[in-house]
Amino acid sequence: MTTLQDPPAQAPARPTAARGPRLQHTTTQALRTIVPLLVLVVGLALYTNSENAAFLRGSNIENILTQVAVLGILAAGQTFLLIGGQMDLSVGSLVSLVGVLAAKQFAAGWSTVAVVAFGLALGALVGLVWGLVVAYLDVPPFILTLGGLSVLASLALVFSDNVPIRVDDGLDSWGFGQWFGLRAPAVMLIVVLVLAGMLLHLTRFGRTTYALGSSQQTAFLAGVPVRRHIVLLFVGNSTLAAFGGLVLMARLAAGDPRAGSGLELSVIAVTVLGGAALAGGRGTMLGTAVGVLVFGTITASLTFLRVPGAYQALVSGGILIIAVVVTAAADLRSARAGGARGRSALRGLIAPLTRPSSRGTPPPDGA
Amino acid sequence: MERGSALLHVEPAAAAGDLADPGFAISCVGISKSFPGVRALDDVSIGLRPGTVHALLGENGAGKSTLIRILTGAERPDAGQVYIGGEPLRHATPVAARRLGVRVLPQERHVAADLTVGHNVLLDSLPRNALGLVSARAIARRAQAHLDRLGLDLDARARAGDLTAAQQQLVELARTTARPAQVIVLDEPTASLAGDEVEVLFRVIRSLRENGTTLLYISHHLHEVFEVADAATVLRNGRHVLDVPVAETDTDGLLRAMFDREIQHSRLPRAPRPSRPPAPVLEASAVAVPGQLASLDVAVRPGEVLALSGPAGSGTSVLAELLAGVREPVEGTVELAGTGRLRSRAAAASAGIGFVPADRKRQALLLERAIVENLQLGAAARSRLFRPRRALRDAATALERGRVRAASPGSPVRVLSGGNQQRVVFARWLSAGCRVLVLDQPTAGVDVAAKFDIYAQLLDLTAEGVAVVVVSSDYEEIAALADRVVVMVGGMATAALEGDAITPERLYELETAGAHEVGESVVLDDRLDVRTASLEEDR
Ligand SMILES: Nc1ncnc2c1ncn2[C@@H]1O[C@H](COP(=O)(O)OP(=O)(O)OP(=O)(O)O)[C@@H](O)[C@H]1O
Ligand SMILES: [Mg+2]
Numbered sequence: 001m002t003t004l005q006d007p008p009a010q011a012p013a014r015p016t017a018a019r020g021p022r023l024q025h026t027t028t029q030a031l032r033t034i035v036p037l038l039v040l041v042v043g044l045a046l047y048t049n050s051e052n053a054a055f056l057r058g059s060n061i062e063n064i065l066t067q068v069a070v071l072g073i074l075a076a077g078q079t080f081l082l083i084g085g086q087m088d089l090s091v092g093s094l095v096s097l098v099g100v101l102a103a104k105q106f107a108a109g110w111s112t113v114a115v116v117a118f119g120l121a122l123g124a125l126v127g128l129v130w131g132l133v134v135a136y137l138d139v140p141p142f143i144l145t146l147g148g149l150s151v152l153a154s155l156a157l158v159f160s161d162n163v164p165i166r167v168d169d170g171l172d173s174w175g176f177g178q179w180f181g182l183r184a185p186a187v188m189l190i191v192v193l194v195l196a197g198m199l200l201h202l203t204r205f206g207r208t209t210y211a212l213g214s215s216q217q218t219a220f221l222a223g224v225p226v227r228r229h230i231v232l233l234f235v236g237n238s239t240l241a242a243f244g245g246l247v248l249m250a251r252l253a254a255g256d257p258r259a260g261s262g263l264e265l266s267v268i269a270v271t272v273l274g275g276a277a278l279a280g281g282r283g284t285m286l287g288t289a290v291g292v293l294v295f296g297t298i299t300a301s302l303t304f305l306r307v308p309g310a311y312q313a314l315v316s317g318g319i320l321i322i323a324v325v326v327t328a329a330a331d332l333r334s335a336r337a338g339g340a341r342g343r344s345a346l347r348g349l350i351a352p353l354t355r356p357s358s359r360g361t362p363p364p365d366g367a
Numbered sequence: 368m369e370r371g372s373a374l375l376h377v378e379p380a381a382a383a384g385d386l387a388d389p390g391f392a393i394s395c396v397g398i399s400k401s402f403p404g405v406r407a408l409d410d411v412s413i414g415l416r417p418g419t420v421h422a423l424l425g426e427n428g429a430g431k432s433t434l435i436r437i438l439t440g441a442e443r444p445d446a447g448q449v450y451i452g453g454e455p456l457r458h459a460t461p462v463a464a465r466r467l468g469v470r471v472l473p474q475e476r477h478v479a480a481d482l483t484v485g486h487n488v489l490l491d492s493l494p495r496n497a498l499g500l501v502s503a504r505a506i507a508r509r510a511q512a513h514l515d516r517l518g519l520d521l522d523a524r525a526r527a528g529d530l531t532a533a534q535q536q537l538v539e540l541a542r543t544t545a546r547p548a549q550v551i552v553l554d555e556p557t558a559s560l561a562g563d564e565v566e567v568l569f570r571v572i573r574s575l576r577e578n579g580t581t582l583l584y585i586s587h588h589l590h591e592v593f594e595v596a597d598a599a600t601v602l603r604n605g606r607h608v609l610d611v612p613v614a615e616t617d618t619d620g621l622l623r624a625m626f627d628r629e630i631q632h633s634r635l636p637r638a639p640r641p642s643r644p645p646a647p648v649l650e651a652s653a654v655a656v657p658g659q660l661a662s663l664d665v666a667v668r669p670g671e672v673l674a675l676s677g678p679a680g681s682g683t684s685v686l687a688e689l690l691a692g693v694r695e696p697v698e699g700t701v702e703l704a705g706t707g708r709l710r711s712r713a714a715a716a717s718a719g720i721g722f723v724p725a726d727r728k729r730q731a732l733l734l735e736r737a738i739v740e741n742l743q744l745g746a747a748a749r750s751r752l753f754r755p756r757r758a759l760r761d762a763a764t765a766l767e768r769g770r771v772r773a774a775s776p777g778s779p780v781r782v783l784s785g786g787n788q789q790r791v792v793f794a795r796w797l798s799a800g801c802r803v804l805v806l807d808q809p810t811a812g813v814d815v816a817a818k819f820d821i822y823a824q825l826l827d828l829t830a831e832g833v834a835v836v837v838v839s840s841d842y843e844e845i846a847a848l849a850d851r852v853v854v855m856v857g858g859m860a861t862a863a864l865e866g867d868a869i870t871p872e873r874l875y876e877l878e879t880a881g882a883h884e885v886g887e888s889v890v891l892d893d894r895l896d897v898r899t900a901s902l903e904e905d906r
Contacts, residue, residue, distance in 0.1 A: 025737060025777060025778050025779050026736065026737055026777075026779075027777075201753070201755075202752060202753050202754070202755075203751060203752055203753055204748045204750065204751050204752070204753055205751075206753065207740060207743070207744075207748065207753050208744075208745075208748070210733075210736060210740065211733055211736070211740065211744055211745075214733035214734075214735055214736050215729065215730075215732070215733050215734075217729060217730050218729070218730055218731060218732060218733055218744075219733075219744065219745060220712055220713075221693065221712065221722055221724050221730055221731065221745075222716065222722075222731075222744040222745030222746065222747070222795065223712060223713050223715070223716020223717060223744075223745030223746035223747075224713060224744070224745045225711070225713035226713075228713075281733070281735060281736070282735075
């Protein structure tokens, strides 16, 4: 020690340790998005169930999870990208392409292991290309992957000669198996979301992703290997998308070159609905899971309520718009109030939800 | 002046009628404002006489910015009323305040980087022709006339993003004064300005005052207050503790009111240095960056504070970035003992080189993220796993060690006052356990007490053998802190000082002499944009 004076009277801070850990504001922020969505899901489910009591039966819930499995798997990867300030629009096309190529390989007699390994490797390779270009050439990911969307979609059509390729038995257990008493895709969805949630919220990798999306400059100067991290994000996301492609192929028992078209928009929609910001730095895996659930519940409800097909998109789109507007308005109001009033009211609302475990991050326990 | 008597200067109980009278250009009565866990303002009443410069003083977090946000309609008070020219500000919005003639230069810089300087200056009053169209030529002409009138040496057609931080600050000053105003509020306008530019600012302030404008001036540099202000108001912990004509007080009087205790503000004592200097821990050999830095050698030894002194654009920031591995030199090498050449910022950070950049908000912090995440970022994140409970506990300890005043490590770093934000950045590197700490303008916007607190922390680090490199344009700071100084002018090292020879006066002399010597011959391109430059890992 030097001869420095360190008079206790001068220590200006009377900090914090005494009060102990408290809920992070980011958690409160996330819950502000998630709670209304959950209310929406429950409300819609109860209403539909009152019209048609089959809706809340276990088998139907399982059905819904199976329906949204591929969407949810893709959304898990996209959540990482959006939080990290990136985006990948090519995932839908990648799903189609992987499905087509896998189907062809099954037809050519490849073993299941080889097909799966090939599919995942193809995904990783695509992600590597996107990642390297974005990280080292500073190309905006939106434009790059929009181009990728067309290229991969076209390749899927070329390789399949424009028609779905049937798969007689390959990956059947992925599409139709029963694991732990649940349909396989539903199990996969849950496992992926839980693992992704743990990676996002309980590892340095996840925290670094938030940092990257909040301020790339700050992260860089603090010693984050920014470029490597961007590449990893894209590789991980595309690998997960390729996995989604295999699951979808298994469920359809065919490699359909159009199976994934338009999927990227639903993926980004549910991710943003769950609280991820397109500008980066915001979002949670629980939010994404709930976003996927909203999507699944709406779709299923419309069928159960026998809403004519032509109106379904109208209703589901309308619900999405209302959900987004309502959460944004709530956000804005609490920001305006400087937190004081708005936040305490909200805290009252969500306190019961958070009290049992005052953990620092939202629980990553999937759907 | 003694504290007890100083308190008497507060206008008693703020007789509401008085402060609302049109004799004040702007005034407020009984303003209170709370944020979750903080009472930012508590029954504050002040009034500004027309045609005066009024200084608003107080430590970091005292509530200065909050008060001016309320005065200018950007924020609504929980209680109290603002009067502008005797008229109550009913709908507290920036537009309403502006209509009544109030303009503000905020604490954070807001320059549209891709627009021209002229466009930025006239941003809210672009000249239009008969067809309602905007003409680039008219903008340039009008803006240039205004810049010349202010005596600013800026080209209205230049791209704003190419300017230094200080020049951008002057562009904002030009914007704030582009239209006539009754009241102009300047929130820490000198935080990123150096000697000459401060003079320019003062000239502008004086001429505005002569034209009858009222100014509210916030600064942590007390000598500036004595130079330009007529009266001063001091806030402490959100309470209004002193109102005094500047002529009737002195530095110590103001400091006592601000901090309610004695503040030591001279060169700090330090441990005796070993007679034989230890081997350098970080060495730059013949590093050069064409246009920004002429070839030079620098060695940093464990346990010393090396200061790089010079105004913005003198090459000090570039050299700091080279030393921190933020970028690689075009010529020459930077080597860390035991590790070798610095390959990337990430490698340098994990090898133990901490870096505190000049632009706290954009480069050092994740404003929207929690304090805990800001602490455990990059090289300071030790473990691959993130355990929320433990992280919060560690963060609380780090905050205590770094003397950060914060409600909880879970709150966003954005709500901290400037000085406390800076301490969070320090705390990050304290917990990362670095061997070398490179700091660029470490105390910009930090109050006097916190400044010396930070110096003490830095000297503590050197006692543990950490090498500290400080870039600063503040002579007092260098004199208080440095063991050695390299004086830089126009991208060249022109002089060096050691030990007790380091005084503010000597530094000033050397810099002016250096500028004279270096003259026109240097390849000085002071359009040095730290923000874009530092992302170029490879170049
Ligand atoms: N939006 C906000 N939410 C919560 N707390 C806030 C917010 N804005 C300010 N505060 C708190 O109010 C207090 C006063 O802050 P303010 O920014 O007015 O201080 P200041 O005097 O301008 O300090 P500095 O010299 O560091 O700029 C601080 O404790 C700060 O943390
Ligand atoms: Mg302030």
